Amino acid sequence: RKEVEQDPGPFNVPEGATVAFNCTYSNSASQSFFWYRQDCRKEPKLLMSVYSSGNEDGRFTAQLNRASQYISLLIRDSKLSDSATYLCVVRDNFNKFYFGSGTKLNVKP
Amino acid sequence: GAVVSQHPSWVICKSGTSVKIECRSLDFQATTMFWYRQFPKQSLMLMATSNEGSKATYEQGVEKDKFLINHASLTLSTLTVTSAHPEDSSFYICSATGTKNTEAFFGQGTRLTVV
Numbered sequence: 001r002k003e004v005e006q007d008p009g010p011f012n013v014p015e016g017a018t019v020a021f022n023c024t025y026s027n028s029a030s031q032s033f034f035w036y037r038q039d040c041r042k043e044p045k046l047l048m049s050v051y052s053s054g055n056e057d058g059r060f061t062a063q064l065n066r067a068s069q070y071i072s073l074l075i076r077d078s079k080l081s082d083s084a085t086y087l088c089v090v091r092d093n094f095n096k097f098y099f100g101s102g103t104k105l106n107v108k109p
Numbered sequence: 110g111a112v113v114s115q116h117p118s119w120v121i122c123k124s125g126t127s128v129k130i131e132c133r134s135l136d137f138q139a140t141t142m143f144w145y146r147q148f149p150k151q152s153l154m155l156m157a158t159s160n161e162g163s164k165a166t167y168e169q170g171v172e173k174d175k176f177l178i179n180h181a182s183l184t185l186s187t188l189t190v191t192s193a194h195p196e197d198s199s200f201y202i203c204s205a206t207g208t209k210n211t212e213a214f215f216g217q218g219t220r221l222t223v224v
Contacts, residue, residue, distance in 0.1 A: 045215070046212050098154065
């Protein structure tokens, strides 16, 4: 069983749409949770950390459900520049980071 | 955010030769560094974790004698791909985290092509 599982997509949405990504993790002792964005042939870059109470950064909202071991990312008012692969990342209690396979988003005009 | 520099960005080498990739944390002390490999259209796969001053811990299926990792200082880790073969061609990325960091910071990646 994979440490972190994500729907690979791709999600093809028009500009202005709202899109949601989900992620589940297997280790209940996981400590920290993140969403990273990876553009083609580039390194992943931190998009936002995910806190237990849920958090928002502009058009992006992240939520964590520890009981269900589930993380989500909501993107509102999608822009063309949001097209990328979104990686769900979990840090375990031994300080190791595990990546989901990524969800590809294509925002079309 | 913190800066991690990886060098070289790309390298082409002949089959059978060795290649060294460097990963440096420029503005923080990286107590832990991670090495990942990513094949086209696949996710990042953790190869090994190294803590400064101690031997790296390799993930299952990763040959420690083929992928030599050194983390001799708090700002530098190296990955040496020994006796490279075409199937080792991949995108190698390092990331680092320090005692004051919760998130990991990534190097720019190294695209290795073995011919």
